[in-house]
Amino acid sequence: MQQIRSDLQFIDHYINVFKRSWGSYLFFFLGINLFIEAIVIPIFTFLTSWILKLSHIPYVSYTNILEIITHHPVGSFALILELVLIVGVIFFQFTFLLTGITNISRDNFSLKEVWFISWERLIQLRPTSILFFIGYFILIMPFANLIFKTPLLNKAKIPAFIVDFLLAKWQFALLLAVAYLIVFYLGLRLLYTLPLMIIQNYHTREAVSKSFKLTRHQNLANLRRMAVISIYFGAITAVGYLLVLLLQVGFDKLPKPFDLIMAIIMLAIIQIFSTFIATIVSFLLLQMTLPTEVFKGHPTFYHSNRINQRKKKIRITTVILIGFIALLSLTNDYFYLHSNNIPPLRISHRGVDDGNGVQNTIPAMAATIKEHPDFIEMDIHETKDHQFVVMHDENLKNLTGVNKAPYQLTLSQITKLVAHENGHAAHVVSFDDYLAYANKHHQKLLIEVKTTPHDSKDVVDIFLKKYKKNILKHHHEVHSLDYNVVKQIKAKTPKIFVSYILPYNFTYPQTSANAYSMEQSTLNDSFIVDSLFNQQKVYAWTVNTDSEMDRILWLNTDGIITDNLSALDSKINDFYHDPSYADMLFNYITVIPYSNSITSEASV
Structure with missing residues (x-):
């Protein structure tokens, strides 16, 4: 004392x-x-x-x-x-x-x-x-x-x-x-x-x-x-x-x-x-x-x-x-x-909502579609026989227990495997089947093209030859952490909407991408301003907690990628659908600790 x-x-x-x-x-x-x-x-x-x-x-x-x-x-x-x-x-x-x-x-x-x-x-x-x-x-x-x-x-x-x-x-x-x-x-x-x-x-x-x-x-x-x-x-x-x-x-x-x-x-x-x-x-x-x-x-x-x-x-x-x-x-x-800002696109990360299934599988997508997301974000890898499987990890062990990479197995071999997550089980699925199910239910996809040094040299050509017409017809979008993928798709099929995934906000990029999928913790208002000036969109990932959602909504991004779609829906409803001015002041107060602006907080 x-x-x-x-x-x-x-x-x-x-x-x-x-x-x-x-x-x-x-x-x-x-x-x-x-x-x-x-x-x-x-x-x-x-x-x-x-x-x-x-x-x-x-x-x-x-x-x-x-x-x-x-x-x-x-x-x-x-x-x-x-x-x-x-x-x-x-x-x-x-x-x-x-x-x-x-x-x-x-x-x-x-x-x-x-x-x-x-x-x-x-x-x-x-x-x-x-x-x-x-x-x-x-x-x-x-x-x-x-x-x-x-x-x-x-x-x-x-x-x-x-x-x-x-x-x-x-x-x-x-x-x-x-x-x-x-x-x-x-x-x-x-x-x-x-x-x-x-x-x-x-x-x-x-x-x-x-x-x-x-x-x-x-x-x-x-x-x-x-x-x-x-x-x-x-x-x-x-x-x-x-x-x-x-x-x-x-x-x-x-x-x-x-x-x-x-x-x-x-x-x-x-x-x-x-x-x-x-x-x-x-x-x-x-x-x-x-x-x-x-x-x-x-x-x-x-x-x-x-x-x-x-x-x-x-x-x-x-x-x-x-x-x-x-x-x-x-x-x-x-x-x-x-302002009457348009709410951001609601994007389900890996096709799940609060652990309602195994990521990147059709049963999870079927459950998540009921929430009517604007996009379902999912991942694809090239297989040994130059097909594409819906899978995020570079190794299958975490979900299936099989210590193999997608490039080491054929599509037929991989789709026989059962993935386990969140207390659920489901077969690993081909991209063809996943895409067909999404199209049938009028669900747009945000397709992440994942690459490894073991992929075909012409993996982008293989991908575009098989899927570009389908992507354009159903208004799907593509993004990738590999800038060569982004660059090639924009050069070969400019009409496809392509986003480049950025894991860190060093400085605003100078690329031909339509948008940037930006890691949310380093995303700030200056990046948003630059995106408006360059007429490019910004999707924030992965936004899961209440404080993260408040901050990203306040930044007014074009899309939010989340594992908790229902929680995001609730936040968007509170934030955009006729909130009181007292509510808006409260929202502002909650994001003050995250802002660098001199108009919101003195920093020295």
């Missing part, structure tokens, strides 16, 4: 510090974020696209990294150089931030001085220090949504499907947990490294050593303080949101258009409130990274009257800045609350 009381005293003390110069802190935090999102990120986005275009690299994914390195050495060098620049910008941002809040605390804040110091620290970096900081930023990733939050660093994510794959087996799950604990521990021990280098100009090795010394026996205390801060302001935020929602419930009873006008005002209040709270929380957590000694020997340089005059000017400027950001968000708020 005494320790928690100490943490509350810490919060109270630094809230008073924040109050004393609230204008400067808000201006500084919001200004940095606005600059990063409005200028820095667009520059890097343009630079990446420019490099890819000049180097004739259509996309960047883990599937083509080796090809980029071996076939595009100049482009590879340019991308590596850009990565170094991004690391430098992140370091500069942290330097600018920590120097700024330290100077504000000493009442000698000057943008010119902070800029000069930050630039000086940046040019002092050695190549070895840059390598250290790449590792350092990886280590502090567990704190990316707490202490060191930045729109640039937030783009580094582990895709959800990789985590799901690792968690599927207890051995991998255990290794992942151990690795995360080690990284988390090292992140805690290196907490003071960056502040020591920036504020007191320590060399890298000295800062690391000093940080380990300062954090000795402090890990649990630091975690407890983070938890207390999060709970304290989480409660304040929840109460604030609840009051706004209750007010909107009342406003929803007003005649049109006053209910909409009040909803826009309430949404603006939510955005300003969340920005203010997030700034205070970031300020408090950053104070935890500053050892007390960094403030020693630093007197105030300005007379108090001059300080008060300057604070008044900064506060006026800050209010103007907040007003400007609020105005920028008003248009988005109007369209969010007033």
